[in-house]
Every structure is written in C-alpha cells, then in structure tokens.
Amino acid sequence: MxxxxxxxxxxxxxxxxxxxxxxxxxxxxxxxxxxxxxxxxxxxxxxxxxxxxxxxxxxxxxxxxxxxxxxxxxxxxxxxxxxxxxxxxxxxxxxxxxxxxxxxxxxxxxxxxxxxxxxxxxxxxxxxxxxxxxxxxxxxxxxxxxxxxxxxxxxxxxxxxxxxxxxxxxxxxxxLMEKEIKFIGGAVDAPERPLVAILGGAKVSDKIAVIENLIAKADKIIVGGGMMFTFLKAKGLSIGKSLCEEDKLDLAKELMEKAGDKLILPIDTVAAKAFAADAEHRTVAVADMAEDEMGLDIGAASIELFTKALEGSKTVVWNGPMGVFEMPAFAKGTIGVCEAIANLDGATTIIGGGDSATAAIDLGFADKFTHISTGGGASLEYLEGKLLPGVESISEC
The missing domain is CATH 3.40.50.1260 (Phosphoglycerate kinase, N-terminal domain)
Structure with a gap:
C-alpha cells in the first residue's frame, strides 16, 4: 500500500x-x-x-x-x-x-x-x-x-x-524517506531493466540475503571487495592470505550455482604482502596469487570487465566498495566502478548507503548518482526484500 x-x-x-x-x-x-x-x-x-x-x-x-x-x-x-x-x-x-x-x-x-x-x-x-x-x-x-x-x-x-x-x-x-522508498524499493520491486547489482565490502555473510533476493530479481550481480575471495576460493582458486570466510565456502558454491552466468567475479586483483597503505603491490590474475599475498583491490582488467557488464543497464544498485578505498593504492577499483556508473546514459543509479556512499562522496562522485541512501543497514535490509518496521508503521493513503 x-x-x-x-x-x-x-x-x-x-x-x-x-x-x-x-x-x-x-x-x-x-x-x-x-x-x-x-x-x-x-x-x-x-x-x-x-x-x-x-x-x-x-x-x-x-x-x-x-x-x-x-x-x-x-x-x-x-x-x-x-x-x-x-x-x-x-x-x-x-x-x-x-x-x-x-x-x-x-x-x-x-x-x-x-x-x-x-x-x-x-x-x-x-x-x-x-x-x-x-x-x-x-x-x-x-x-x-x-x-x-x-x-x-x-x-x-x-x-x-x-x-x-x-x-x-x-x-x-x-x-527523504519518500526518496528512499521510491528509489531503493522501486529498484527491487519494479526496476527498469536491465537491473545490475554491484556488491562489495568485506564479508559474504553481510550480503547473503541480498544476493539470494537479487538472484531472482537482477539481470546481473557483480561481486568485488573482500567478499570476492570467499567466492574465488569456493571455485578452487588459491587466494593466498586474502580475507576469506571459511564457513561460507559451501554457501558461496550454492549461490554461484543458483546465479549461473548472472554472477560476475573479478578476474584480477591488486595484491600485497601486508595490509598497509605503503605496502608494495602488484596486479595479478586471480588464479596467480602467491601464498604470501593478499588481495586488497580489483585490478584494471576487472574494472574493464565490470564496465562492460554495466553497458546498457537502466537500473544500477551499488552496495560496498571494491577494495580498501581508504588507502590510495587500493582505491582504483572503487574509483573505476564509480566512474563506470557515473558515465551510464539514462540509467537510474543508486548507492545503498554505508561505505560505498562514503566512498562516492569522498571521491567526489556524489552528484553523479540518482540517489545515495542515508541508511546503510536499512538499505541492505530493503535490498534483502524485508519489510522495514519504520516504513510499515507510517499511515497508508
């Protein structure tokens, strides 16, 4: 209603x-x-x-x-x-x-x-x-x-x-609440297609319900950020010292099977031996990471892959950065995704709050998006398809 x-x-x-x-x-x-x-x-x-x-x-x-x-x-x-x-x-x-x-x-x-x-x-x-x-x-x-x-x-x-x-x-x-209902609710319930969801951040566990909900609703789901390594390991790849939720590997396999070609993973990563802003780093194919390296961003080839996947999209929802964007050496993936979304012609582009909103604002892309959500947790639950008590309690017309 x-x-x-x-x-x-x-x-x-x-x-x-x-x-x-x-x-x-x-x-x-x-x-x-x-x-x-x-x-x-x-x-x-x-x-x-x-x-x-x-x-x-x-x-x-x-x-x-x-x-x-x-x-x-x-x-x-x-x-x-x-x-x-x-x-x-x-x-x-x-x-x-x-x-x-x-x-x-x-x-x-x-x-x-x-x-x-x-x-x-x-x-x-x-x-x-x-x-x-x-x-x-x-x-x-x-x-x-x-x-x-x-x-x-x-x-x-x-x-x-x-x-x-x-x-x-x-x-x-x-x-403000009206805009959130219109854009985030609309993107999930009645999007102009193709609908592309871009999900990043550290943990698969934070986005499980979002991915499950969007498998049925989105035309493409792009995955980056630290959570990508749980998927990559579930595919049998060596991910070195990269962030990984070992207890979510089976779930990652199930999600990839359900999503099929809809789910797009990075093909390269910016790897370093230490989690530090001044760490020496190199760009390497995801299959070629060394055991003593960790991935801290997506690489140039992945940015190109994601940019191509976004072509022609009419609704884009983005939640979660592509790498450790707070460190300049590992911010290029997030910047690249920001630019790719910003350059889309005629698309409704939505950032679902949290770190991705911070990244877009800090990187100077705030005015390039149709809507930037003010609620990280609320926008995530909306993307999961949940009813939000604060919205449900508002009087109906």
Whole structure:
C-alpha cells in the first residue's frame, strides 16, 4: 500500500513530531560531516512553511551507560541546524519531563525545537531501542502528527519511530524517506531493466540475503571487495592470505550455482604482502596469487570487465566498495566502478548507503548518482526484500 507523505497532511497550526536521522560524526564536540542534517532540511522547511511547528529528535551513537552519554548530546546538532535554517532551533536537554513539556506547550507556528538524544532512554532498560510502549505513547502525546524522515533507523522498531506512529492519529514519510522508498524499493520491486547489482565490502555473510533476493530479481550481480575471495576460493582458486570466510565456502558454491552466468567475479586483483597503505603491490590474475599475498583491490582488467557488464543497464544498485578505498593504492577499483556508473546514459543509479556512499562522496562522485541512501543497514535490509518496521508503521493513503 502507498504510504502518506508529508504533503498529504494538513499541517497549519499543528505541532509536528519529526524523527530525523542526525546521527552525525563528532570530533571534539564538532560535527565533521553534516550531510544527514542537510538531507532533512527540505522536510523541515516545508513543515515550517505550512504554518506548523517542528519538534525534532534523533539518536546519536550508542548509549548503554551514563558514561556513554559523554559527547553524545544533540546540542551541537541543534546549533548546526540553527545555522543551516537561519533561525533559532531551541534545544531542550531532556527526553521527557516538565521542562520538555513546557517547551512544547510554548512553541509557536513557524518555530522549531529539538530535544535530547533518544538513546539516552536506553540507559535504564533500553526503552528506546526496545520500543517501550509507555515511552512511545509519551512522545506521541507531545504532538499532533508524526513525520518520519529517518530512513537510517527504519529497519528497527524503536519507540521514536514505530512507538510514536502506533500512538498518534496520523503519520507520514518526510521527503527523504519518500526518496528512499521510491528509489531503493522501486529498484527491487519494479526496476527498469536491465537491473545490475554491484556488491562489495568485506564479508559474504553481510550480503547473503541480498544476493539470494537479487538472484531472482537482477539481470546481473557483480561481486568485488573482500567478499570476492570467499567466492574465488569456493571455485578452487588459491587466494593466498586474502580475507576469506571459511564457513561460507559451501554457501558461496550454492549461490554461484543458483546465479549461473548472472554472477560476475573479478578476474584480477591488486595484491600485497601486508595490509598497509605503503605496502608494495602488484596486479595479478586471480588464479596467480602467491601464498604470501593478499588481495586488497580489483585490478584494471576487472574494472574493464565490470564496465562492460554495466553497458546498457537502466537500473544500477551499488552496495560496498571494491577494495580498501581508504588507502590510495587500493582505491582504483572503487574509483573505476564509480566512474563506470557515473558515465551510464539514462540509467537510474543508486548507492545503498554505508561505505560505498562514503566512498562516492569522498571521491567526489556524489552528484553523479540518482540517489545515495542515508541508511546503510536499512538499505541492505530493503535490498534483502524485508519489510522495514519504520516504513510499515507510517499511515497508508
């Protein structure tokens, strides 16, 4: 069923509870990357422009003990949001209680406030993360309607998403959540073909369900990154000291048998004797690795193979880098894949969050993709074909 979008709601004069994903990196109290904040601005600005007030809230990191709270306050985020919006964002350093309730009662149309890290409620019994019924009901009581724009937590049933949605009359997706549903959900359920999936990263175990789901849905599945070596060893090749999940070899064989010609593996690798940025390295065919070498990237021939496999594709989903892209010597495979996708003509190109999103942004390719997901775990589960609690709990049209 179609989900309500923020534009479907009557907002004038309403107090809008808005779950955002402001789980941003902090160093010495300073935000080092505000992409998640800027991504939520269109929804926030729309709600304010409609004559409503915004009560924004998010988690920030993992909080299990009182000691974990240090450096996890949302105060720096509220300050940055004030700068980006050009208007004051009142910050209330509480997750419940009289001060929070007073601030909510005083907020006027066109104003915005933010309350404290929702995970502070996890210190005493994981009330947020375990979707405590009373907490969800309490937070829901603070507003008139609920807008969920936090796709990054959509794969979890928390008090701040499912709990609120279950206890409020009307809920809707924000513009960012809408994009995620449209692009990632659309790529899996109703893609324009050919659909090509590119999967990388370290472990096969992280992508098993994705591969199994995409075998039936994708026209091609390209595999790179550290996970490629488990497949290569399952084919009987020597992989030296490369990363390998020995307990997943039989599964890798099964996946290759199911996928047949759909599954495309690298034919060369950039090998080194040490996992180090300055390690001596060489490009070698995957069948010719020495016993004391490890593969840290795909080679030029594999980049060419993957580029050719992408030709003519109309939908591309990419999740996971092709090598240790943080080290310049082993970033060429990821750069090559970025360039190949960026140069596709007329294709819908989607990055499923996580390290591949970081790589594309860091390498300067962010504006070359149709959509870059803000949720690593959520996008993976969406690609697996799972229902996401945070999406399912949004009101239907």
């Amino acid at each position: 179609a989900k309500k979008i923020v534009t479907d709601l009557e907002l004038k004069g309403k107090k809008v509870l808005m779950r955002v994903d402001f789980n941003v990196p902090l160093k010495d109290g300073k935000i080092t990357n505000d992409n998640r904040i800027t991504a939520a601005l269109p929804t926030i600005q729309y709600v304010l422009d409609q004559g409503a007030s915004v009560i924004a809230f998010s988690h920030l990191g993992r909080v299990k003990t009182e000691e974990d709270k240090a450096g996890k306050s949302m105060a720096p985020v509220a300050a940055r949001l004030t700068e980006l919006l050009g208007k004051e964002v009142k910050f209330v350093p509480e997750t419940r209680g009289a001060d929070l309730e007073a601030a909510v009662s005083e907020i006027k149309p066109g104003e915005i406030m933010m309350f404290e890290n929702t995970r502070f409620e996890d210190i005493d019994g994981k009330k947020e993360s375990k979707n405590d019924p009373e907490l969800g009901k309490y937070w829901a009581s603070l507003g008139d309607v609920f807008v969920n724009d936090a796709f990054g937590t959509a794969h979890r049933a928390h008090a701040s998403n499912v709990g609120i949605a279950s206890n409020i009359e009307e809920s809707a997706a924000g513009f």
